[in-house]
Amino acid sequence: MRLFMLVTFILFSGKSAHSCEIRFNPPKVFVKYGGSAAASCYISQCNDIAGMGWESSFGGTGLKEGISTLNTTFDKVTDWNVDPKCFVSFLNDEQIPKKLPFTVYKMPDKVSMSKPKDPMRATSSYDLQCDIKDVAPANSLVIRWYKGNKIIHEQKSTRQDRSPFDETFTTTLKVAVEDNGEEVWCEARLKFVPEEQSPPPKRSEAHVLTVFYPPCFIKPQSEMLSICTSSKSSLNCTAIGNPTPVYSWTFTGTTQEGIQEKNETGPVLTLESQLPGVYSCTATNAVGKTTKYFHLITVQGNNIS
Numbered sequence: 001m002r003l004f005m006l007v008t009f010i011l012f013s014g015k016s017a018h019s020c021e022i023r024f025n026p027p028k029v030f031v032k033y034g035g036s037a038a039a040s041c042y043i044s045q046c047n048d049i050a051g052m053g054w055e056s057s058f059g060g061t062g063l064k065e066g067i068s069t070l071n072t073t074f075d076k077v078t079d080w081n082v083d084p085k086c087f088v089s090f091l092n093d094e095q096i097p098k099k100l101p102f103t104v105y106k107m108p109d110k111v112s113m114s115k116p117k118d119p120m121r122a123t124s125s126y127d128l129q130c131d132i133k134d135v136a137p138a139n140s141l142v143i144r145w146y147k148g149n150k151i152i153h154e155q156k157s158t159r160q161d162r163s164p165f166d167e168t169f170t171t172t173l174k175v176a177v178e179d180n181g182e183e184v185w186c187e188a189r190l191k192f193v194p195e196e197q198s199p200p201p202k203r204s205e206a207h208v209l210t211v212f213y214p215p216c217f218i219k220p221q222s223e224m225l226s227i228c229t230s231s232k233s234s235l236n237c238t239a240i241g242n243p244t245p246v247y248s249w250t251f252t253g254t255t256q257e258g259i260q261e262k263n264e265t266g267p268v269l270t271l272e273s274q275l276p277g278v279y280s281c282t283a284t285n286a287v288g289k290t291t292k293y294f295h296l297i298t299v300q301g302n303n304i305s
């Protein structure tokens, strides 16, 4: 019977593509697995018809005569492949079916993000991984990656599954100095059109990034100081870096031989005697070191105006 209807549909479709129109309300149905839904089918401008009906894996209504609206309900939907159709049958045995767009969905049981590498190095790239457990359907699944409340990447599933599946997503994060202390996480959402029909997204736990970067001076790499005019009795070598840098100081005098190590491990060196020469300060941490020079020069007092 079904085959017969199909054959007649093909044979007559050209002739009776008429003006007969089938519409649905709502135009698309989104139902949570185990939930219920209802829909109405409307026909208009259909002539010489025998009746209309619904057909689906839920069973059909059979052919109903003398109406132009037909309602149906889908109770406790536990079938991932419900493909309801509303059809119009004509007196000549021809039939026009129309499929109701019907989505059965399930939000994931779990969205989790593997702990990223810790610590990370500034300007390097790292893979982040997000695991989604038991979600459906694939064509609506969208994964968003966040860093400190900003979306850094969005991706879709490439699968076709209508029933629940697990999937692992990865993205690459290039870390910057500013990312130290930022949180990252991933989020799964089922994106339906219209958007209002989408269930609330589900997010993974957040991970705090630790980003190591070498010491860097806030002030210039090299400073020139003249003893007469400078009231400075200390040199400031403060550098930023993660982890916090440690410092070592040396002095090379212009009037004496050799390099003298200073017994100072902090960023500020207090000058006991203002000997001319070059003070150097090296800031070191786990990922690098950098050196700053302070040139102390003697100025003939009278020559300064």
Ligand SMILES: *[C@@H]1O[C@H](CO)[C@@H](O)[C@H](O)[C@H]1NC(C)=O
Pocket (backbone or CB within 6 Å): 039, 040, 070, 071
């Ligand atoms: C069909 O459903 C619509 C919308 O829910 C409702 O307004 C209408 O009364 C229903 N018709 C019948 C015959 O139950």
Ligand SMILES: *[C@@H]1O[C@H](CO)[C@@H](O)[C@H](O)[C@H]1NC(C)=O
Pocket (backbone or CB within 6 Å): 218, 236, 237, 238, 268
């Ligand atoms: C040294 O410089 C840093 C950065 O400019 C500043 O925060 C700090 O207070 C200074 N320390 C002294 C002792 O001047």
Ligand SMILES: *[C@@H]1O[C@H](CO)[C@@H](O)[C@H](O)[C@H]1NC(C)=O
Pocket (backbone or CB within 6 Å): 263
């Ligand atoms: C260097 O500092 C350490 C600790 O502050 C102290 O024990 C030591 O005597 C100092 N050495 C010199 C040569 O000042």
